[in-house]
Amino acid sequence: MKAESQVNFRMPTELRDQLQQSAEVSGRTLTAEIVSRLTSSIAMSASDATWRSGAQFLQAAELAALFGERIDELQKKHGSEPIWSWPDHARGEYETLLVARKKLWDSREQLRRELLDSLASL
Known part of the structure; x- marks a missing residue:
């Protein structure tokens, strides 16, 4: 049997009515509707975080390539x-780019691990 907790909280009546209507349409109880929506919301948050990590990974790779x-x-x-x-300006730019590219590759590796996780x- 799954462990469950009882939670008591207040919500606006209009929101409760909307949830009750959705529950009736989907053939669920009000509690099941709330649990379903919260579960979906948490899953979407995790998915959004994955997409953000993926985008950051690609941006780091693109910047490192441009620096290269x-x-x-x-x-x-x-x-x-x-x-x-x-010349000083060329040497300074070159050294700065090398350091920045190294930092990007390091952050890219960290982002890769986060994305895989x-x-x-x-």
Whole structure:
């Protein structure tokens, strides 16, 4: 037998009436209607979190790719010159991009794990 708890709470009469109508249409008791709606709401919240994690994962990957393209452009522009001989602005941009790309890859890995965990819990 499932463990159940009794919960007493107040709600606006209009809301109760709407829930009662929905319960009658769906052939459920008022309690079953409320439980069904709360369960669906919680499941949708988990699903929304999964989609947000997925979107963040893709954004991090896209940004890392863009940073990689700019790093490649700087390397091609300056050829085989050692980085210490590059102009200050190019060297600064290059180093900043390397650090930012590393951080994005790290966060992407964390987002990947969160996404997999979220998918597993659905």
